[in-house]
Amino acid sequence: MDLDALSADELALVMRTAEVMEGVLRREVKKVPTLRGRTVMTLFYEPSTRTRVSFETAGKLLSAAVVNVSVQQSSVAKGESFLDTALTLQASAADVLVVRHPHAGAPYLVARHLQRTAVVNAGDGAHAHPTQALLDLYTLQRRLGSLQGRKVVMVGDAAHSRVARSNLWGLAKLGARVTLCAPPTLVPWDLLNGREQAPDHPFRNVEVESDLRTAVRGADVLMALRIQKERQRAGLIPSLREYAEHWQVTDEVMALAGPGALLMHPGPMNEGVEVSSSVAHGAQSVIEEQVTNGLAVRMAVLFLVAAPQESQRESA
Ligand code: NCD
Numbered sequence: 001m002d003l004d005a006l007s008a009d010e011l012a013l014v015m016r017t018a019e020v021m022e023g024v025l026r027r028e029v030k031k032v033p034t035l036r037g038r039t040v041m042t043l044f045y046e047p048s049t050r051t052r053v054s055f056e057t058a059g060k061l062l063s064a065a066v067v068n069v070s071v072q073q074s075s076v077a078k079g080e081s082f083l084d085t086a087l088t089l090q091a092s093a094a095d096v097l098v099v100r101h102p103h104a105g106a107p108y109l110v111a112r113h114l115q116r117t118a119v120v121n122a123g124d125g126a127h128a129h130p131t132q133a134l135l136d137l138y139t140l141q142r143r144l145g146s147l148q149g150r151k152v153v154m155v156g157d158a159a160h161s162r163v164a165r166s167n168l169w170g171l172a173k174l175g176a177r178v179t180l181c182a183p184p185t186l187v188p189w190d191l192l193n194g195r196e197q198a199p200d201h202p203f204r205n206v207e208v209e210s211d212l213r214t215a216v217r218g219a220d221v222l223m224a225l226r227i228q229k230e231r232q233r234a235g236l237i238p239s240l241r242e243y244a245e246h247w248q249v250t251d252e253v254m255a256l257a258g259p260g261a262l263l264m265h266p267g268p269m270n271e272g273v274e275v276s277s278s279v280a281h282g283a284q285s286v287i288e289e290q291v292t293n294g295l296a297v298r299m300a301v302l303f304l305v306a307a308p309q310e311s312q313r314e315s316a
Contacts, residue, residue: 032062043069055122087114102125105127127183140221157189227265249275
């Protein structure tokens with residue numbers, strides 16, 4: 001499921017569980033026996049550093065057996081379909097399958113065909129990246145407390161960003177005000193065109209402001225998004241240099257937002273395009289904190305989908 005399908009109570013449960021996991025991560029010995037005897041498999045059809053490493057580490061710290069299926073070296077290279085691969089992994093006793101796939105909807109399709117294996121979406125096409133949004137929300141709540149009425153400015157390629165989409169749902173649920181700042185070609189069309197059709201749709205309240213220096217005034221948070229070159233058709237931006245001139249988050253932009261504003265980026269960053277090196281590693285950046293919190297959030301998600309019911313009740 002994406003964050004659209006999570007109730008406020010479920011969202012709060014993930015946040016509470018992640019807080020417990022953060023406590024585990026602060027211990028000297030970080031390994032706990034919670035998922036002993038369970039098997040977590042990762043199946044990534046797209047490149048990834050932090051998400052895959054984060055799920056793998058999360059599984060290991062919870063004492064699950066973790067198997068990383070390398071798509072290049074598996075029978076996928078011999079033409080085996082995604083569904084057949086997933087069924088094979090279920091038959092190999094996977095309790096959880098963490099899937100990243102270039103096609104929107106792919107993890108949901110296999111989830112419908114697997115009875116004994118829980119599927120976690122680690123990013124599907126331009127559609128959703130639920131655990132990234134959960135870790136972003138967790139990071140914001142740890143820093144700001146309630147997000148009600150807070151101003152979050154997303155800057156960049158929202159049209160092709162699954163991170164933006166999942167965050168739009170999550171931020172709306174928590175009452176944040178979102179402004180999207182991007183060249184018009186990188187604003188999701190449904191965000192603009194869906195407005196009249198669905199009066200209660202959360203994206204309806206998103207403001208769109210193409211001028212970055214106007215957008216960031218009064219912002220509590222700037223969330224920069226990577227230019228998704230691999231998903232773009234040609235010609236959406238004139239050049240990276242020109243994009244950077246108008247939409248790069250720099251010291252000047254952070255100063256306009258104010259000293260208390262936080263800078264986020266899901267990574268991987270193109271430093272010098274979406275963000276300048278100096279703000280990426282500056283005092284207002286929470287980018288590394290996002291990665292660390294990602295581990296706690298993925299431990300929470302694996303726990304909630306795979307831990308025995310009794311241990312979930314004990315921790316509730
Ligand atoms: C994101 C992704 O893969 O969607 N990265 C990540 O998981 N942290 C963002 C991106 O690729 O731009």
